[in-house]
Amino acid sequence: MFENLQDKLDGVFRKLRGQARMTEKNIEESLREVRIALLDADVSYRAAKTFTRNVQERAVGTEVLRSLTPGQQVIKIVHEELVELMGGSEPPPELPRGSRQVIMLMGLQGSGKTTTAAKLAKYYKKEGRRPLLVAADVYRPAAIDQLKILGDQVEVPVFSLGADEDPVKIASKAMEYADKEILDTVILDTAGRLHIDDEMMNELERVRETVKPYWRLFVADSMTGQDATQ
Secondary structure (H helix, E strand, O other), rough: OOHHHHHHHHHHHHHHHHOOOOOOHHHHHHHHHEEEEEEHHHOOOHHHHHHHHHHHHHHOOOOOOOOHHHHHHOOOOOOOHOOOOOOOOOOOOOOOOOOOOOEEEEEEOOHHHHHHHHHHHHHHHOOOOOEEEEEEEOOOOHHHHHHHHHHHOOOEEEEEOOOOOOOOHHHHHHHHHHHHHHHOOOEEEEEEOOOHHHHHHHHHHHHHHHHHHOOEEEEHHHHHHOOOOO
């Protein structure tokens, strides 16, 4: 789904780069394509409409940076607004000290949850916490191996019971392991799912009830799929 969104946005950006001069009309036409691409990716109508309105307000009449073409300036604005739409660039929240805290990652398949989990583990490790990564995605091929590789890269332990276990059991056993090893930040990498999949959503709810997360993070930005060690 996000790959399709990226392809469509790339098409719009190619057209923008070729524009020697930007007008209200061609900005509006480009943003119409962006809005359709967002709606196709299941972004809510209200969010997509607000996004395009914000871009248009910034793009129309804006001063073009000397080092950029008009089209590139609009692309820069679109990118900045996309970052804001996906949650902004604020750092992760400070977690309460003195007790174990749980972060539960959710989102669509391919949205970057596993890499985001490793990035969070690295961030909180630098903050002086003792994180544990939990491989609770038993449906995506190689998801467990990927998390183990990323865990090695950021030097954070990974808890796994394999792909044949129930995610709720994995979450429960991970809590026991964290208590035993005195690990104070548990980061669960859950399987990608759609909100219309009742069985998968019910499973997610049972995991939530088991771990009682301090922070539930919905990962919706495929751009998080960068090197977790950066």
